[in-house]
Amino acid sequence: AQTVTQSQPEMSVQEAETVTLSCTYDTSESDYYLFWYKQPPSRQMILVIRQEAYKQQNATENRFSVNFQKAAKSFSLKISDSQLGDAAMYFCAYRSANYGGSQGNLIFGKGTKLSVKP
Amino acid sequence: KAGVTQTPRYLIKTRGQQVTLSCSPISGHRSVSWYQQTPGQGLQFLFEYFSETQRNKGNFPGRFSGRQFSNSRSEMNVSTLELGDSALYLCASSSGELLGELFFGEGSRLTVL
Numbered sequence: 001a002q003t004v005t006q007s008q009p010e011m012s013v014q015e016a017e018t019v020t021l022s023c024t025y026d027t028s029e030s031d032y033y034l035f036w037y038k039q040p041p042s043r044q045m046i047l048v049i050r051q052e053a054y055k056q057q058n059a060t061e062n063r064f065s066v067n068f069q070k071a072a073k074s075f076s077l078k079i080s081d082s083q084l085g086d087a088a089m090y091f092c093a094y095r096s097a098n099y100g101g102s103q104g105n106l107i108f109g110k111g112t113k114l115s116v117k118p
Numbered sequence: 119k120a121g122v123t124q125t126p127r128y129l130i131k132t133r134g135q136q137v138t139l140s141c142s143p144i145s146g147h148r149s150v151s152w153y154q155q156t157p158g159q160g161l162q163f164l165f166e167y168f169s170e171t172q173r174n175k176g177n178f179p180g181r182f183s184g185r186q187f188s189n190s191r192s193e194m195n196v197s198t199l200e201l202g203d204s205a206l207y208l209c210a211s212s213s214g215e216l217l218g219e220l221f222f223g224e225g226s227r228l229t230v231l
Contacts, residue, residue, distance in 0.1 A: 043206065044121075045222040091161065105151070105174045106220070108161035 002027040006109035013082045021077045023092030031097040036077045039089040087116045122223035130229045136197040139226045143211030150192040155206040204230045
């Protein structure tokens with residue numbers, strides 16, 4: 001079975017600085033998708049960034065970028081120029097590409113609580 | 119475009135009772151997934167429905183069930199509630215495309231006394 005591990009329960013960053021959140025996963029599959037989700041205190045989860053395992057190029061979305069190391073099964077999230085609104089729980093998630101079109105079955109890590117200091 | 123709507127937002131039940139939670143997906147979305155979120159276990163996948171058919175199911179006992187209607191609205195039911203069922207239940211909808219983004223609702227907070 002696949003597992004996702006986030007080893008940092010809490011992280012803190014100064015406003016305008018850069019922070020990296022770690023995520024490792026375990027799978028025997030070669031084709032899969034990886035995601036970072038953000039859950040602000042209001043609890044509505046939103047997608048931050050996603051990466052297809054067959055793509056070697058790291059995904060980037062504005063201030064958010066990932067470092068995807070497939071051989072090491074590592075998928076870290078870098079947030080540049082941190083803003084107060086970035087404070088939230090961040091979840092790393094894995095989805096197999098073998099579920100015949102099923103999008104809903106995500107395996108989540110336990111999350112990292114990010115605080116942003118003004 | 120309205121987001122994913124979950125009702126009720128908060129509810130309190132006692133052990134042995136049953137509960138039904140509702141989820142209205144984004145208009146046009148045909149896939150609805152349910153997750154249970156607890157401090158101890160984190161986010162765990164319950165099941166996914168697509169066009170009224172259960173497409174995937176997580177590792178939960180048979181007390182947890184769901185269904186999807188022709189308008190894509192979905193309900194989940196938990197029977198014979200246990201204290202450990204206290205959780206935030208999240209619903210997510212997607213278009214059904216291969217890499218369709220999941221859009222989450224704000225959740226239904228269930229407390230079992």
